Amino acid sequence: MASICRRWRLWILPVLTCLYALLIIILVPILLVNSIKNGFNKLDQGALVGGAFVLLALPIAFYEIVQHMIYYTQPRLQKYIIRILWMVPIYAVNAWLGLVYPEGSIYVDSLRECYEAYVIYNFMMYLLAYLDADRQLEHRLEISPQVHHMFPLCCLPDWEMGREFVHMCKHGILQYTAVRPITTLISFICELNGVYGEGEFTTDVAFPYMIALNNLSQFVAMYCLVLFYRANAEALKPMNPFGKFLCIKAVVFFSFFQGVIIALLVYFDVISNIFDTKDIDYIRNISSKLQDFLICIEMFMAAVAHHYSFSYKPFVNLAQGQAWWDAFRAMWDVSDVHNDIKEHLGVVGSSLSRRIRGRSAYQQAWGSATERTSLLPEASITTARSAPACSFSGYNTTEIEQNDGSVDLIPDVQDTSNAIKT
Numbered sequence: 001m002a003s004i005c006r007r008w009r010l011w012i013l014p015v016l017t018c019l020y021a022l023l024i025i026i027l028v029p030i031l032l033v034n035s036i037k038n039g040f041n042k043l044d045q046g047a048l049v050g051g052a053f054v055l056l057a058l059p060i061a062f063y064e065i066v067q068h069m070i071y072y073t074q075p076r077l078q079k080y081i082i083r084i085l086w087m088v089p090i091y092a093v094n095a096w097l098g099l100v101y102p103e104g105s106i107y108v109d110s111l112r113e114c115y116e117a118y119v120i121y122n123f124m125m126y127l128l129a130y131l132d133a134d135r136q137l138e139h140r141l142e143i144s145p146q147v148h149h150m151f152p153l154c155c156l157p158d159w160e161m162g163r164e165f166v167h168m169c170k171h172g173i174l175q176y177t178a179v180r181p182i183t184t185l186i187s188f189i190c191e192l193n194g195v196y197g198e199g200e201f202t203t204d205v206a207f208p209y210m211i212a213l214n215n216l217s218q219f220v221a222m223y224c225l226v227l228f229y230r231a232n233a234e235a236l237k238p239m240n241p242f243g244k245f246l247c248i249k250a251v252v253f254f255s256f257f258q259g260v261i262i263a264l265l266v267y268f269d270v271i272s273n274i275f276d277t278k279d280i281d282y283i284r285n286i287s288s289k290l291q292d293f294l295i296c297i298e299m300f301m302a303a304v305a306h307h308y309s310f311s312y313k314p315f316v317n318l319a320q321g322q323a324w325w326d327a328f329r330a331m332w333d334v335s336d337v338h339n340d341i342k343e344h345l346g347v348v349g350s351s352l353s354r355r356i357r358g359r360s361a362y363q364q365a366w367g368s369a370t371e372r373t374s375l376l377p378e379a380s381i382t383t384a385r386s387a388p389a390c391s392f393s394g395y396n397t398t399e400i401e402q403n404d405g406s407v408d409l410i411p412d413v414q415d416t417s418n419a420i421k422t
Helices: 002-006 008-037 042-070 075-085 087-100 102-131 137-142 163-192 207-231 233-239 241-267 270-275 280-309 324-332 335-357 416-421
Strands: 381-385 397-402 407-411
Touching: 008 042, 042 075, 042 087, 042 280, 075 087, 075 102, 087 102, 087 241, 087 280, 102 163, 102 207, 102 233, 102 241, 102 280, 137 163, 163 207, 207 233, 207 241, 233 241, 241 270, 241 280, 270 280
Parallel strands: none
Antiparallel strands: 381 397, 397 407
């Protein structure tokens, strides 16, 4: 038995494949029988077609997640990748449950909306973990050209390159991680009290206010993410960031604005004219299922995109990987999020005094451990030494020895020397 457990990398994929095949063999006939009993109406057809796309998306997503757990050689990077990859299974299953059980869609939608903010946070932390492997990110930005604000915020004063820039970008994204669960909870409470009014754009319900607040918070988060990418575009080139950015932005924007567009179509009676009915409850049910049906299809495309954009292959054979349960534990450990949100609340509370003191608050002595902004969850690093160059998707790495004796290989940012020369 101990020998079998040690060789888990060899049998885990076949076992999971058999379990998934068994699930399909059991689930599909039950759904078909239930649809036939209901007369095989259009709603049942939508659930079956959407379910087919979900069944195609899940094995692709789980395959990539399991492969990252098998080749868990870079915990500093891969724990964020695994969290991002879980977006497809959560979104897909959530949308399909909304098709099958529309009366409970508000409960499962709450999970999807919160995880959306969590994904954006993890993508930002993934970029920071990659760029700040040598703890010199702020210093490199200080000697980089100034990145100016873009339309429609081009009138704002520029954020000083270095600590202030990283600080503002990070907390601009982190606020969405705090705002979205709060607005989801408020929406849930309003729905229970009958004052949410989904799809209604009137002043006596909460729906338009929640849409406006979520839209503003999401815009700030995505704007800061794009601004951060512009400042570090050259340093991020070795990791091929364009596809990764596109995956995150496409899923988040499509799922959010798609729902807003459908709500507008309901409000202006477009959907009621298409289905030739004036029953408000029926129209809202149709609009909710339409959103879930489209997400089921989009998650299949997102799973394929994630397979190529967040591939496990660059992490193969770099070093002896940690045990799979380390990857599993890190995937669900949200203590880093808790710490960052506490930091964010502290920053919001002290922002006024910092502005009064001026930007010199950001210009503290470089290298002081007590004055550093906590960009990343602190690693237990005791010794850092240069190692012979090895292949990591085309760029060099540095070995970082941890307190527990394990070794991380951290990708070097190739353009550091050029930036310093500039």
